[in-house]
Amino acid sequence: MIGIYTIVITILQQKISIQQREQDQQDALLLRQQSKRRAENVQKEIVSATYLDDLFETFNIRKPNKKFGSSSSENIDSSSTVGSREKKHLLLFLYESELIYCYSELPYLFLLKLTDADFNGIYFKGSLETKCSFSRLNLYGAYLSNSSFIDCYIDRSNFSSLTMYKALFFRTHLTRTWFKFTFLDKANF
Numbered sequence: 582m583i584g585i586y587t588i589v590i591t592i593l594q595q596k597i598s599i600q601q602r603e604q605d606q607q608d609a610l611l612l613r614q615q616s617k618r619r620a621e622n623v624q625k626e627i628v629s630a631t632y633l634d635d636l637f638e639t640f641n642i643r644k645p646n647k648k649f650g651s652s653s654s655e656n657i658d659s660s661s662t663v664g665s666r667e668k669k670h671l672l673l674f675l676y677e678s679e680l681i682y683c684y685s686e687l688p689y690l691f692l693l694k695l696t697d698a699d700f701n702g703i704y705f706k707g708s709l710e711t712k713c714s715f716s717r718l719n720l721y722g723a724y725l726s727n728s729s730f731i732d733c734y735i736d737r738s739n740f741s742s743l744t745m746y747k748a749l750f751f752r753t754h755l756t757r758t759w760f761k762f763t764f765l766d767k768a769n770f
Contacts, residue, residue: 665702672700676718683719683739696722696742707732 663671675681680693701724707713713733721739726746733753741761748768755770 665704668700669703669705672703676715681719683717683737692719694722695720698723700724700728701726702728704729705731705733707734 672681675693681695683692700720703725705713706729713730714735715733715738716736718735718738720743722742724744725740725748726744727748728745729749729751730753731749731751733750735753735758736756738758740763741759742763743760744764745768746764746766748765750768750770753770
């Protein structure tokens with residue numbers, strides 16, 4: 582009887598040991614995946630922080646009345662190497678920093694020149710939680726092909742001389758907005 586009890590206990594201990602080992606392996610795998618995601622997020626944050634620092638330095642954000650020359654479009658043109666999500670955040674950053682926000686009392690020479698800047702593929706969608714509203718946005722000469730503005734409000738903005746191939750304005754309210762010399766082939770309003 583003691584022999585059978587010893588065999589049963591040994592088999593149970595082996596099963597428990599195997600289950601524990603499998604659980605430890607699964608936990609280690611999950612921990613490695615979590616560490617990898619955390620490292621990727623830290624890397625993205627470092628890249629984003631460096632990118633924002635470069636933007637602050639390049640465009641001298643602390644002095645918004647600085648006159649920007651045509652060389653600034655060369656810096657923005659490098660946005661073609663990033664994805665549409667990053668382009669959207671860059672556009673929002675420039676707008677909220679008032680670098681592409683045209684005041685009626687300030688001349689255009691105080692705005693960042695976006696000629697040939699690549700903002701293709703950006704996607705804006707308004708909702709009750711997140712508003713999509715642009716007032717006095719100046720994107721003169723940029724590229725906005727395959728871009729979408731859904732449920733947005735755009736007022737007193739300058740979309741002149743843009744390339745907006747297959748752009749979509751769905752349920753978007755446009756008032757006092759200029760589209761002079763804009764390429765709007767296959768654009769939907």
